[in-house]
Amino acid sequence: MKLSEGVEWGLHCVSVLAGLPSGATLPTKTLAEYHGLSETYLSKHLQALTNARIIESVPGPRGGYRLLRLPEEITLLEIVEAIDGREPLFRCTEIRQRGPLACEASAQAYRLPCGIHVAMARAEKAWREALKTQTLADIVNQYTQDVDPQQQQRRNQWMSERLRSAPKKS
Amino acid sequence: MKLSEGVEWGLHCVSVLAGLPSGATLPTKTLAEYHGLSETYLSKHLQALTNARIIESVPGPRGGYRLLRLPEEITLLEIVEAIDGREPLFRCTEIRQRGPLACEASAQAYRLPCGIHVAMARAEKAWREALKTQTLADIVNQYTQDVDPQQQQRRNQWMSERLRSAPKKS
DNA sequence: GGATGAATACTCGGATATTTATTGTCCGAGTCATCCTGG
């Protein structure tokens, strides 16, 4: 099992968008070029982020994507779920109710949830909580601290040459 | 993304094996029949559990599978990893090093790990830790507490009619 | 010169192929139990 690669793409893209001036947008083409990704496939994931109301799209020439909320208000869990889906990792199919003995069992024998299901859900909750407590702002701050300042400046320069200022708020 | 269904199958099967008398075995056929599963496909997963040294196989007639260790010494993480693989959920492909700016960047610009990779790994560790702190014995105990005693007895009866006593320890 | 209108280029959005991973199946190798034969 593995997470979709789109999750990685999405996380990097929203991190870039978080670093832009307020209201500014970047088109798919620029985001794809910067990361060396397929433009058309990245578009699919940016759509998913748009549907999840994490980013918003500005159509037409000079259009693009920008964050819909502040980085502090966007958790990593939201981004992961937007791209990879909201369904649980472990899906209990109730195989305890499928054997030959299950047919004879009283109805109330299965009123309590499956213990295995509970145990797996517990671990999954820990994962989601860990993702929920980390926001996009944390990622950006870490980037600012860790990455070579010269490299940061190069990125800002490159981005500023390609970003589009927003005409107005939606 | 979803975990393999085989994880659910494996968890239920080892739970059943944990309830057997010491040394007794059950063949794939019985385990599959009890849960209403495909015998051949379940066999594949039991193989994986064998390779992970969680259960062991006894070949030949009157053969089958049995736990290789005590339930207290088998964590859920081991079972999950045995079937679903030990690779991480999130795989950082270092796309930060793939853009046009990355080529010009100094080598030491990427000495520190990718912040997104770190954040995702943190969540994943929480998931693994939660699985690691729960053992097979916990599952069995919960089952003993929750499930209708009459149903438990029916299961024990059904199993005792099909289990094979172990000739000797390996 | 300014305003209006149509044409245009660029953007996102969803529907459509291709590749990979998961799911499911089959047949062969090995082993213990059973049965038959001989002492």
Added chain:
DNA sequence: CCAGGATGACTCGGACAATAAATATCCGAGTATTCATCC
């Protein structure tokens, strides 16, 4: 009646297809810009 050996049936083990999901791509809908034309 007991021991030995060959036979046979049952088990696991890994190699081989079918299905589902993820990956990658293409073309159409919509919009702000731009340019030409008219007033």
